[in-house]
Amino acid sequence: MKIPFIDSRLPKGWIFSILLIAIILPKILVLSSCANMIPPSGGPRDSLPPVLRTVTPPDSSKGFSARTITFTFDEYVELQEIQKNLLVSPTPEVNPQVESKLKTVTVKWEDSLEANTTYSINFGNAIQDINERNPLRNFTYVFTTGQYFDSLEFSGNVILAETGGIDSTLFVLLHRTGEDSALINKKPRYMTRVDKKGEFRFRTLAPGTYHVYALKDDNGIGKYFSTEQLFAFADAPVVIADSTNPVTLYAYSVKRPPETSGTPAAQAPARPNEIARLRFSTSLTGAVQDLLVPFSLQFTVPLKTFDGSLVKVSTDTSYIPVTGYTWELDTLSQKATLITNLREDTRYNIVLEKEFGTDTLGQQLLKADTLSFQTRRQSEYGSLRIRLKNADSLQRPVVLISQSGRLVKSASFAKGEFFTPLFLPGTYELALLYDRNNNGQWDPGEFFGKRIQPEIVKPVKEKLVVRPSWENEIDLD
Structure with missing residues (x-):
């Protein structure tokens, strides 16, 4: 290495320091540049769900009497929407408490256990790893308070009656009693989810006669509170035995009728700096009228008065009057329909006088208005x-x-x-x-x-x- 020129008149201590810096500094710079060439890598994303290592008492235990169940996994876990995901069968009056801490999930039983009964606890997608939140899907734990397991199964599917479609958020319920009030006042004996194909399957069922229902149940309590909930029922009870035929349920809901009461102001809230006037929309697409539907005016606020004689209909740019037409107002006084045979590929004009209509807020047009449009050609x-x-x-x-x-x-x-x-x-x-x-x-x-x-x-x-x-x-x- 070539040593740079150093003035001999400098003190000896300074000369030694300069020589030391000249030798060490290049090595530090080289090592620093090498260290910055390769950035650290975090590795591939973890896509695997947690793995169960131990559970106490063991899964499929007989003569079960414990009040606490402890699950230990291979990594840190957390619970997501546990009350929404958790399904316990037979359904207890009080759901167990479920908690997570580090690598464990603990279930503390709150309700009394029935004798000689097979229980299953389905966690849905609630158990997830804490880093990437990979769910352990449909993780299920089974035990019996007797010396044998109920092993009967029952399956089927649920179809939306109005569309023929599927709703995977529905639950299927099994009740012991067929009384109507049971759907409102009692929890079902068994409960399971519908999958993405609209199918369901019960396992570990006890033999007996059950009444079958499907329900949209956002609260997860299995009760039918409103006809606006999606709901389905089987025509006859099902006898669960060694061989039980599947059933198809058709779910429906009763739509709430449109509200016709209330103040006009509630139906059409005023906008800031908006001029008060009669407002409406039309059946036009752009300035074109479909021949398959009549021309109509749709009012934002119901009308108090409507005078069809003040709405003139004409054709062409010379405003040739149309004769023999009428206007029909619907029962809500919000839609006025023109009753006439519209000709194809024709220009029409609708002349609205200022006083033709008054809504229930007392609003009219600010001035007379004219709407012009063209009807479609039949060749379209x-x-x-x-x-x-x-x-x-x-x-x-x-x-x-x-x-x-x-x-x-x-x-x-x-x-x-x-x-x-x-x-x-x-x-x-x-x-x-x-x-x-x-x-x-x-x-x-x-x-x-x-x-x-x-x-x-x-x-x-x-x-x-x-x-x-x-x-x-x-x-x-």
């Missing part, structure tokens, strides 16, 4: 024919045509087919409604006192594609 539509094969006409099948979850058309079949000369192009979902009461719409069930099942809707897998200026046809089995 296609004809549609749906043929129904191998269907039982006594079940009164009705085809439901939907788009993005919104019902577009429902129609019954005349001599096994439905036909319309004009249908808006697009891709649609199809379903068949078995219209028991022949009213053209789906009706929910009624359980208490009547035990009436809901009407059933079965979705069609095949999509309906309607093309313009085309004779569109589809056959349904």
Whole structure:
């Protein structure tokens, strides 16, 4: 190494210090640069759930009488929404206390245990590792207070009656009694979850006769409080034995009717700096009117008065008057519909006089208004024919045509087919409604006192594609 020039007139102590720095400093810089070249790595993400190491008393214990169960895992764990996830069968009046600490989960039994009874504790997805929160899915512990285990099983599936779809948040309940009040006042004997396929399975059941229900139960207490909850029931009790046939339940809920009471101010709260006036929307898409639906005005606040003679209808830019039309106001006084035959590819004008309508807040238009729009051409539509094969006409099948979850058309079949000369192009979902009461719409069930099942809707897998200026046809089995 070449030593830099040092002035001999410097003190000897300084000369020694400078030489030492000149020798050591380059080595420190090299080591520092090497250390910064490779950043530390945290390793791959842990994707494995906790593993059970020991449990006291052991799983599948007989003659069980302990009040505390301790589970020890291979890593630190925590509990997520334990009361929502925990299912104990048979259902106790008081759920056990469940706590986690470090690598252990402890269950402290609060209720008394029945003699000669098989119990199962399902933790759902509550047990997770504390770092990555990987759940130990459907972890189950079983014990019996007797010397044998109940081992009978019972399975089935739950379908949403209105759509034919699945709701994996539902629970299936088994009650010993068939009294209506039991659903409100008593916990079920057994309770299990519906999976992502809409299926359920009970295990470790005791033999006997059970009444079967399904329920939307966000609180996890297994009680039926409101007809707005999704609910299903089997027509007859099920006898659990060595071989029990599966059942299919059709879940329904009763929708709350729209509110017609209340003050107008509550229905249409005023916006800051907004000018008070009569407000409405129309049936137009842009400035185009669909030939398949009538033109209408939808008012934000119900009307107190409506004078159809002050709403003039004309065509063309020269405002040629239309004759023979009427306006129809719905029962809520919020929708006014124009009753007339609209011609294709025609410009229409709707002239609204200032005083044509007054809402229940006393608001009118600030001045007269004119709405102009164009109707669609018939060539923009296609004809549609749906043929129904191998269907039982006594079940009164009705085809439901939907788009993005919104019902577009429902129609019954005349001599096994439905036909319309004009249908808006697009891709649609199809379903068949078995219209028991022949009213053209789906009706929910009624359980208490009547035990009436809901009407059933079965979705069609095949999509309906309607093309313009085309004779569109589809056959349904």
